[in-house]
Amino acid sequence: MYKKVSLSIIACLVILLLGSNKCLSQAKRVPAKEIKMTVLPGLRFDVPRFHVQPGQQVHINFENTDDMDHNLLVLKPGTREQIVNLAAKLGAQGMAKSYVPESSSILWHTKILHGGQKERLSFTAPKEEGIYPYVCTFPGHGHVMYGAMYVSKVEKLPELAHDPNIPKQSSHSDHQQHQHKNHPYELVPPYYYRLYIEGASPAAIAVHLPGQLSYCWDASLSDLRFLWKGEFVDNAALWKGHKDAKAKILGDIFYQEKRLPSLSLLGVNSIVKRKFKGYKVLKDKYLEFHYQLNELDIYETIRETPDRKGIVRSFRIPKLSSDLQFNYTKTDGVQCFFKGKPLTTETLKLSSSEGRVFSVEYKINK
Template sequence: MNKNYALLLLGLLLVLSQGYRNQGKDEQAAKKEIKISVLPGLQFDIPRFHVQPGQQVTLHFQNNDDMDHNLLLLKPGTRVEVVDLATNMGAKGMAKDYIPESKAILWHTKILHAGQTGTLNFKAPLEEGVYPYVCTLPGHGYIMYGAMYVNKSGKMPSLAQDKNIPPSNAANAHAHHAHQDHPFEQKPPYYYRTYMEGASPAAFAVRLSDQLAFCWDATHCKLRYIWSGDFLDFTAIWKGHKDAKAKVLGDIFYREGALPTLQIGSTAHAEKPKFKGYKLLKDGHLEFRYSLAGQDVFETISLAPEGKEIIRAFRIPNLKQALTFQPTQLEGAGSFTYQGKPLPGGKLSLDAQAGKQFTLVYSLNP
């Protein structure tokens, strides 16, 4: 009796041991590895993928783009909420990798520069659903996102009918209206970080009103141009065309020339300006910060309440040298004034005290 019991126990142990070995093999096979990179036009190259509930996942995100990017995995239905939170971080966002404080964020990479790769190791949620992933750098999250489908069936809708991925990845992307520059209506002022004609990849496109917008270049720390009319057409970017740029839909009526508009002190050994970030002000406008000739410069471009004048304000708190400001003058397009008077000879010269804070007004011709 004891001998038979011992044999039975031994057999049971062998079965259990084999079961554990098989379970280990199943778990090993169940692990999933995802590799995501970037396509031209602010797109992830994989717009969606599927995992099983509780599956072990390794996600490699390689930034092969000229722009910086990050990747956040979020709870279902929270993408726009998290993107808006990241946008409102303003200049402080860069130091925190544009990762806002939110319980909706499940996993995230840091900001990745060109050529860098971030890896996320996680266990997929047990609750089935569609979990968005997104880049939260300013202006990116409204068009640069994808979907992680978590379910046991493995089913996903057809690309043409998938509302959880960008329109550019859907088969019916051609039905997108060319003038739809945002997935939901925005109230000016608002901005995008995007690719623009006549500017470096580090460009800001800022919508001041329903009829006025400007492009500001963070690489060269200067205003590039101002236009009137409709905002931007992102179609080429959404479709991933090589070297695609956002198309200005209005008419450019002011374009700054190649010479530096703002000069501090002597120009004999002028150094290139260095972009140091920006701040989203309470009124929705942006304050750009950069260094020039060893001085911190704060620049804001806004619209006067009546909407007929563009206000360009500068703060240089520690200025110790005289400065000059010389915008490009275009006949018939309007004129710059300082303290209500036209710039003498089209050029403004200020001593160190007056130059610490000054405002120019660009009066638009009716």
């Protein structure tokens, strides 16, 4: 009898313990983390950082609200620059691979998303605490377009304005502006914004150069649109999220390109197709634009002239095999130079050997 009672007591204790463990397990279970992420002007994720518990289920609902292509990679701590550089080396294979290089440092990733496309990225957060970067590796984006996933048991993040793990342009609230220049943080030229600006398509890239010179590059046309002198742009309406908002130019436009395209291939009878392939930030912080004419790769960089009274457009076309024509718009107060000599017409014809590497200067002459 005692044996039966003892067994009954033990059985009850086991049931109670199992039930207790089940209750504890349910108590410790953390709800899944839902993150809605989009893209802001100026190559920014709208969520610069977020916190999750170790082992928590995470769902990132990423929508590309930009007109340029983007992806999203979640990486091991401290590997962002390495992965960005590996993605840049993919070259012609990049788009087919969604600019995702082979690396064990990549934990999860989306494919390349075109404007308006969405993808849901679901995973279980690492059990090891740490700061896991996420980044867009489309060429030219990874050095400025990234964020941080904080994995820790306690949600204790550094002050946003002093967080070293997010881009500087994301460390201020959207409505915060510089007192005089209408920027959310102090910048040293050259620097740039992806924005919507009057006189260009929504795929505009505005770049501010030393010497109070600025230019607008239109990615939809793969070409220069206009130049201005003075202050840069007022992005206040864009930062506040106003619908169809446009940036305002604060300086004076002194040149507008009306003879588009700037480059045309001579002796080519077929329709020339232009395709923007992206841009990268060079070591000196200037942008190098990459685009194609009928799959012919062209690389262009725009800098200020040494005297800061104009700009220099430098072209590299390594595989050019046909003659080339450069077009520009004659404008009062601006003179165009090639090899130190002023152009007397609005066109410049170059042989295939001359056109592989050349530069043209636009100088303010008043």
